[in-house]
Amino acid sequence: MMHWHPTWAEIDVQQLRNNIHTVRNYIGDTLYCLPIKANAYGHGLVDVAKIAVGAGVNYLAVAHASEGVLLRKEGVTAPIFVMGAIHKEQVEDLLKYELEISVSSRLKAELLREQCKKSGKTCKVHLEMDTGMHRTGMRPESTLALFTQLSKDPWFEVIGIYSHLASSDASGKAQIESFHQAFKEIESKAYKPLLRHIGNSSGITDLSGSLCDMVRPALLTFGYGDLEGIAPCFSLKSRVSYFKVVDQGKGISYGSTFFTQKPSRIVTVAIGYGDGYRRDLSNKGQVLIRGKKYPIVGVICMDQCMVDIGQDDVFVGDEVVLIGKQGNQEITLKEIAQLCNTIPYEILCGFNERVPRKYINHS
Ligand SMILES: *Cc1c(COP(=O)(O)O)cnc(C)c1O
DSSP states (O other): OOOOOSOEEEEEHHHHHHHHHHHHHHHTTSEEEEEOHHHHHTTOHHHHHHHHHHTTOOEEEESSHHHHHHHHHTTOOSOEEEOSOOOGGGHHHHHHTTOEEEEOSHHHHHHHHHHHHHHTOOEEEEEEBOSSOOSSOBOHHHHHHHHHHHTTOTTEEEEEEEOOOSOSSHHHHHHHHHHHHHHHHHHHTOSSOOEEEEEOHHHHHHOTTOOSSEEOOOTTTTTOSSOTTOOOOEEEEEEEEEEEEEOTTOEETGGGOEEOSSSEEEEEESOOTTTTOOGGGTTTOEEEETTEEEEEESOOOSSOEEEEOTTOOOOTTOEEEEEEEETTEEEOHHHHHHHTTSOHHHHHHTOOTTSOEEEEOOO
């Protein structure tokens, strides 16, 4: 049972489905793999997995074995690709839960082979080629060499060859070209068709040649990016927990970084950096209450923050929107990320388990 809590993240399920259908129309017959690592970018791992598979996503991807295991235990049967470089301690679970595995070096393949022999199970793998990100993955010539070896190895089923883009500008273009180049050679040595995949969100919207056989657009699916018809499905909401009038010239919150210029109506909101609402927003961020924008004053505390409501009437219990729409006003994730000097991804991943996710179905 979920107990009442004043702060929550709201996921608009119909909008998420719309986004999936919009991306599907855009990619055509290309396989659709949805990366849902880091709690599905804060949207909730298991719920998003189920919604996505129901809406026609073909594949799920996660960063870690533990995320894949959780999905399997929750009854998700779709193919799950674990993208991160593997550790030997994870291999048993990867095989047991039938997760598809990234092989990013000869050593990783050896780890797998050992465990496959031990447990009598074959493994499904995607070979990772480094085309310019220089994070994980093999050089094109090593990818070809390892492919040649593994494609004859009965313990391995090579499902695909993939790479990851470091940018969506000219260097991303060069990555795509070298990926296709190397793939041609690999394909010529293959006994069966291979899935080739490189495109993430910005790759598939900004760079031609990134669609291939499968794509991995996450941020776009969650509603952020350049594709007509998509919209965010995530809102962050809380409630006014306290109201007070503060005299002129008084400091608000720790360290008095804000002083009232006149007698002020200040409300307290039940969210803080302990939820993932970033302290960088102190004296910078705004919130929506009763359809109007108000400034955050003073530093954001771990569990609470303060808002100056001018001369307006606001009541304890009123809904506060920190990200999303209220009335005809909106606070976007992008502006929040900019104020925090970071990218939307980091803000979304930062909302932790203290913030319950509510899935709203408007249909
Ligand atoms: C996270 C991730 C993606 C998704 O990236 P977006 O920019 O959110 O589309 C795709 N591929 C890999 C390997 C990733 O780690």
